[in-house]
Every structure is written in C-alpha cells, then in structure tokens.
Amino acid sequence: MTDKILSHIDATLESRLDRLCDLIRIPSVSTDPAHKPDVARAAEWLAATLREMGAEASVRPTPGHPMVVGHLPGPADAPHVLFYGHYDVQPPDPLDLWETEPFEPVLRPVEGDTHIVARGASDDKGALMTFVEACRAYAEVAGGLPLRVSFLFEGEEESGSASLPGFLAGAAEELACDIVLVCDTDMWDRETPAVTTMLRGLVGQEITIRAADRDLHSGMFGNAAANALTVLTGLLASLRTQDGGVAVAGFYDDVRELAPETAAQWAALPFDEAGFLRDVGLSVPAGEADRSVLHQLWARPSCEIHGIWGGYTDPGFKTVIPCEAHAKLSFRLVAAQDPLTIRDAFQAHIRARLPEDCTVSFTDHGLAPAWAMAGENPFLAPTLAALADEWGRSTTCGTGGSIPIIGALKGALGVDALLVGFGRFDNRIHSPNEKFDLSSFHKGMRSWVRIIDRLGACRSS
C-alpha cells in the first residue's frame, strides 16, 4: 500500500505543485495591517482545502489573525497527531532585490532540481503543504489514514503568535493529541533529513528614545543638546561585549553548557564552518570568540538589531539633531533563559544608562522560551527510521531559530513536538528571492507518507 501511495504522489506531482502555488499567490504578510484581508483569504483557502480532502475543517477567529482547525478520522487505537503549520509569511522587502515578483511563484530549473521562487515558498507554505498533500494522497489511495490527524494552521507566526496562547487555552480539549508534528525546519544537508530537537527562544523588542521636544539645528545646538540617535547608538553598542557576547547583566545566568553527548553528536556532524559563512559573503564568526559556529547558532543566546531609523534619511543632507530615534532588536534564547527575565534585564540595562534628559519606551514583539525535545520520546525513533527509508539516512540536530508555538503547545496540551523539516539551508527564508526545492516538496510528501505509516503502527501500550 505504501508503494502505491508513493507512486501516486510521483504521478500527480504537478497538480500538488499547482495547489501550493495557489496558496503562495495569497500575500499573507501578517505583520503588515494592509495585508489583513490577504491573511484571512489564506486561512479560508486552507480550510476549504482540508474540507476537499474529507476533513472537518473551519476558520476560527482570534483577536488577531484567524486559526484554521481541521480533523481527519483514524483508528481509535492509533496515535493522534496534531500537525502545526503557519500560513502567514514575512514581508517581502527589500522589494528591489527580488528578481521576480515575490508573490508570483516562478519555477526555475537548476542543475538536478527546480527552484520554486516566491515569498513563503519554503517558510512555511511549501513545508506545510508537504504534510497536507501527503494526507491527501494517502486518503486518495487508501481511502483513509492509519492514524488520527488534526491540523492547526496559524496566521501570526511571523509576527509573534500573540493570539496563540489564548486560542490554545480555549481549544485544548479539541486539540488533545499524543504528539505534535511540525514542518518548519531545515534538513541537515541536501541529502540528510533531520529531526530538530532544540530551538532557541526569542525576545523581540522595539525601543524609542526621545530627547529634546523638537528636532534641532546642529549649528544652533550641536554639542549642547542631547541627540536621540547618538544616545540610541551608545545604548545599543553597550549591549555588546568586545568578544562578541551580550553585556546585559545576568544574561548568561541560565545558559547551560551542552550535555557532553549532545556536544559529541554535533562535533560528529559534517559541518564546514568556513563554507557556511563563505556562502553568504562572510569569513569570521561574529559571536563569542571561544565558541564554534554551530554552538553560536544552536546553543548560545544572541542579540541582533533588525532595524534602526531616525533623523534625516532622504537623499542629500540635513544638519538636524533628531529628537527621536527607533530600533527593533531581538534576543535569541537558549536552555533555561526566561523570556520575561531577559526582557526585563534588557530594559533595566537601557534605563540604567539613559541620559537624564531622555525618555525611553519599549514595545514587545514576541516572547518565547527555548525548547529541547525529551530524548526518550517514543515517536522519535520511528520518525528517524521513516526518514531513512526515503532518503537512505537521517539525523537529529539543533537550530538557531525559534518556533514559539512549541513551548505554547507543550504548555497547553502537555505533549512534545516532532520537528521534521525539508527546507534547505540556502532557501533564503525571510530574504529576497526565497525558494523551495521541488525535490524538498516531492520527497517531503513521500517522507510524510512513510512517517504516517510508521507512526500509525505505534499502538497505545
């Protein structure tokens, strides 16, 4: 039966790709209020797609963007999996660096593969559709699935998942399951699929500095009047240590050294530090000087500035002393770092260094703890085996990214998550010219069929 389903996927790849492209064409940018109707349209599209597959599915309103919830029945003694994905995407800007329209997917043949180029092609529309289409193919051939599947699609992942905890609190009973499946991560390398067992957390912050009560002329006031941009740059620089670390007091208090076995596993992974950086035009790891790149990315917390603006930024020159300055930045967290504690330590660091004449205000943009999968989870081994069936190999790994839902789901539903991803490292997610490999989509669907088979065979003991 498995072979028949896999052959069916091979034979119907084109129509499955068409459906993915339909979803990509909806510019569901959750962080931009102008795209609110598009986000709603993407939710409706997904609910209709699930219903087409025979699922019971609907769009559920939240205070922010809606959730899509669906259910497909299965044998009562088989595991009940909840698949999570997000249908919102990052803004496409800077637009002038795109070679094609961000929301009009283009198929670009490359040596040995084809790239699906578009915002969301990989993160997360392409990835979530590998699971949806695997279920569809399974049901088309076998008439039903060997396990119970629920779907939860979120529309705010790229903008902080503000509505998720409240929604989960109200839907915990409906979403009760044995394991959460998530497809929003990368493969280890082009040939090796991975189950990601560690995620970093996130504290997103926007900061505004105000100095004088108006913009001033630097000839009339230069030297004597506080300059909001000078203050902001000084404060942001004060967050960093000379050796690439973070200078906020207490920041590393709850960071733990890796378990020796994990460190050994990572050391055994074939990873070319120089090549990793060279691929994006760099050569020197920018984080803590005494840590390897993989440790910097997966096991060490970070502080990154995402945007700064203030003063005169148009062509030409204006000798203004700006009265306001703004920045967006975030901390990635690891291990037991508590998002609220880190946020408060950051804000205290800024307030303690703020010149007397300035005021500061902060806005939260998401707070999520780091996460690590329990090593003894019974679904891990069958998933790794199913992946190896399809690809000839598989591995576990960490990631430097954050998927805040994992912690929220664990808290609300009391179950762990299995993060299986088919993204490639060069997919340019969040950047111009994002792409998803057609082979990721194709073998991703095939992988999920095999995982569904293997997990369906796990009977409650």
Added chain:
Amino acid sequence: MTDKILSHIDATLESRLDRLCDLIRIPSVSTDPAHKPDVARAAEWLAATLREMGAEASVRPTPGHPMVVGHLPGPADAPHVLFYGHYDVQPPDPLDLWETEPFEPVLRPVEGDTHIVARGASDDKGALMTFVEACRAYAEVAGGLPLRVSFLFEGEEESGSASLPGFLAGAAEELACDIVLVCDTDMWDRETPAVTTMLRGLVGQEITIRAADRDLHSGMFGNAAANALTVLTGLLASLRTQDGGVAVAGFYDDVRELAPETAAQWAALPFDEAGFLRDVGLSVPAGEADRSVLHQLWARPSCEIHGIWGGYTDPGFKTVIPCEAHAKLSFRLVAAQDPLTIRDAFQAHIRARLPEDCTVSFTDHGLAPAWAMAGENPFLAPTLAALADEWGRSTTCGTGGSIPIIGALKGALGVDALLVGFGRFDNRIHSPNEKFDLSSFHKGMRSWVRIIDRLGACRSS
C-alpha cells in the same frame, strides 16, 4: 533723508511682506532632486526682483543650482559691498509635525509681534529680503544708493555649496568688493542685534556599512554572521568619549583655547544656560563636561548624527540580520581645524575599527573651515553703531553654525565678511513650523538702511 526712507518702509510694510511671501511659496529644497525646477524658479524670481529695483541682474548656471548675480551702481569713492544670501531651503520633513503647510506662509499674531510661519521664512529668505527691500526702499526714496552694491544669491547653501568655489573662481573680478555682507545669523536676544564674528566649520559625511552579501535570518545566522547595524552602532558609539567629547585621534589638535578678551566678552553676555536648554525640553548640556554651553556651541567642535537607516523599519517585526546600514553625520569645526584633515581622521578611525568581514564607503556632504572676523575690520564699528541707532544697543557674538561661503569668499575675493542677522533664537530653522518675526523683517529692513548710510559714509582713505 534717512528718516524719510525709514518712514517709507513703515508705510509700505505690507507690500514688502507680500513679496517675501511670494518667494517663500517657491519650495526651493536644494537637497532633493525632485525640487530642482523649484530652485530654478526661485532664482528667476530673485533676478526679476533685482531688475525691478533697477539692478542689472541675471541667473547664472552652475553644475548644480544656479547663482543670481546683480549690481546696483553707487558713488565711485564709496565702499563696494557684496551682499550674499541663499534662496534654497532645508527639506520640510517631518511633515506630520507641521501645523500648517510648510510652503504656504501663515501670519500668526502673537503677543507684541506676528509670526511669519513657513519653511524658509527665517532661513534665509526672510533674512535676505530684509536687505533687498532696504535697497529697494532706499532707491525708491533717494533715487539711488550711497554705496555700490552687488548681490550674490546661492541655491545650494543647505546642501553643501558644491558649485560655489568654481563659480567664485570664474567671477572673482565681477564680484570684487571691499566687504561682504551676510544676513543669515541670529540676534543676540530679542532686543539686541549682533554682528557674528565667529563661525564653526563643517565636515558632512555619509557612511554605508556592508556585511553579508544578502539580508539573513537571525534564527539561521544570529550570532555567527556580522550584522551591519550592530557594526554601525558600535562604530558610531566609538566616536564619542564618556565625557561628551569626540574620540577621533587628533580631533582636538588644532582647537585653540579662546583669546582671554573673547572669553571675557562672552562671560559678560547675559545668557541663561538652564533657560536655553529648558526651551527645547532639555536640562543637561550634552557636550564636554567641563565647558559652558556657550563654549560648547561657539568654540568647541562637535559630532552629531543626523540620520540612521537600515534593516526592517516598517510596522511589525522582522527578524532580519541586515547586510547594509547607513548614517549621515557631521562634525562642526572651530579655530584652525582643517576640514580635510578631520574628514580623513574620521574615516581612518572607522576603517581601523571595521570588522574584517565588512566594507565601508563614505560620501562627502560639504567641507568648510571655521572662520573668525579680523578684529580690526574698519566696517565693524560703523555697523555696530548703525544697529545701535535702530535698536538702542548692539553686540558682537559667536555662533555654532556654519556658513561655508564665508571661507570661500575670503579665499576667492580676499575680503572679510560682516555677518548681521535679525533671526531670533526660537525661529525653529531646519525644524517644523519655522517662523520669522514680523518685527525682525521690519526692523531688519530699517537696520540695513542705517547700515547702508553709515557704510556709505566710509570713504576710501
């Protein structure tokens, strides 16, 4: 005769104000290429106005915005003065902070005066028109002027005066004169007109930092990849010392302590440090800790950041590691600081601290040395006397601003300049809701009539 001219000005104030408003309505923003036709229109308006007054006048093209040159005849043995003004203005942004349209002058009655509210009302259209209208009134009543007057109006003062040195080199013979008159400075206080005898110089710089070859995702690369905004903020912060000074090596080498008599003069000026800062919502002088506010403003060099941009700055949040970051900043210079030396020291400071993986590029936005008037200039005393005739008092003072033309004129024509200004300190030049007091305009015209009289009486010895 002088009284008749002054009375004529009093009786015709309204029509003189109308002409000023006509000039203000032309949005001659020199730094913004979109306003190039407006800048040209303002030049034509001025040339036509001079011709109306009986001057020989024309618009002269340059590689940038045009110059307006005009000549009014006078007695051969009387001094020949060259009046300099600029008809270009600063950009009006931030537009949302204007209470009225920036280029539609509004007359707002206030206690004891009327404000002319508009971009350029003070800097420099209102100021230059005090001289133009004084000459017009003089000629209307007396049939001619008691000295020879040439006019030079520039359209690039607010964007670096790039075309000026070349133009002066070609027009030095035509513009030969005994003294340059400039009206682009402030009064000492509301009741005391001033001749400004010291100006700061300016080095304007734009800096761009480039790191990776594309924007990156902070989950995938955060910690390990150089962040252009982090690098930029660190570099900008490194320009400042803890006590409010500038940390560039050699920056203070050519800064001299004030002559004791100048320091004594300044100490005698009634100046309320606390009130000066309180007026703009501040309380603590931000410059070198051991210097008074007047010294910080007039006699100490400064470093101000005018604008920063980079990364994601729209609503919401995007966890991007930006590959590019930009800033505009300037140094105000004093005494013998050489603009090229300071620029090169700044760029060397940045290059020495630039991380290996980053590149930097610089753009010049104006280079001008500081200037101080020779104390023995024979036109200073009659000008101070003429001002005292009109206002009951007058003084000399310094300023923190830069008027690059002064150095350029001195170099090209070999003469010094007399800086007479009727601006008030609260005119918000370069800021939203710029204004010019009607009394500045009215008594400014009257003052110039008296100065013309006094200077006309100076005969070549």
